[in-house]
Amino acid sequence: MESKRQQKFAGVIQQDLATIFQREGSGYLPNAMVTITKVRVTPDLALARIFLSFFNGGNSQQALQTIRSHANEIRYKLGARIKDQVRVVPQLEFFVDDTSEYVERMDAIFDKIAKEERQPDTEE
Template sequence: MVIFIFMESIRQKKITTLIQEKMAEIFRREISGQTRLISVSQVRISPDLRLAKIYLSIFPVENKEQIFLHIANRSTYYKNLLARCIRNQLRGIPELDFRLDNSLDNLENVDRELRGEGENPIKS
């Protein structure tokens, strides 16, 4: 049995850092004056540098699915904004695939359960 482990190259790491910083700036500009926060929690780029998966955390939680769908439907718009920012550093701009990062929600649920505020099947 052969197991392949894919490691990010140094170039991939540099590009993911660059994209994460620039997308965070773009979202900061886009939502200035509004009462929500969109953070870029992680970026993963394919080995051929053609696809970037961008994981977003959205606060407040109430309308996050609507906000996420709005962002995902405008991925071409955000790709163009990103291209303006990094056109001198990167020849080809990857396609942007936005994903919703639920890790903070999961941590909040675990914390609530540990405090005894959630439904605990063991307490019966």
């Protein structure tokens, strides 16, 4: 369970990274929109795990590798934004948030189940 401090810090990072990706994200991934779906911070606030969702990006693993290759640059830009609020800018780890894919897969399964004819219950 995350402390209030971790949650607040994660919210600050999420908001500032969203601004960075909105303004400068086209430099990393042209024709793709990046959404920060979740940020988790370690108790010592030294490591931030950022979960990203990509729209119109095609291959999300390739997009993730591109973002990871620019991680130091993104961390520097984040540090410039939050330098007055923290002592140390956390290391950034990026992951693909596949929640939307999971939801689509589950919806397809439920649709398939709903379309199957129900077998009448037989009692013996």
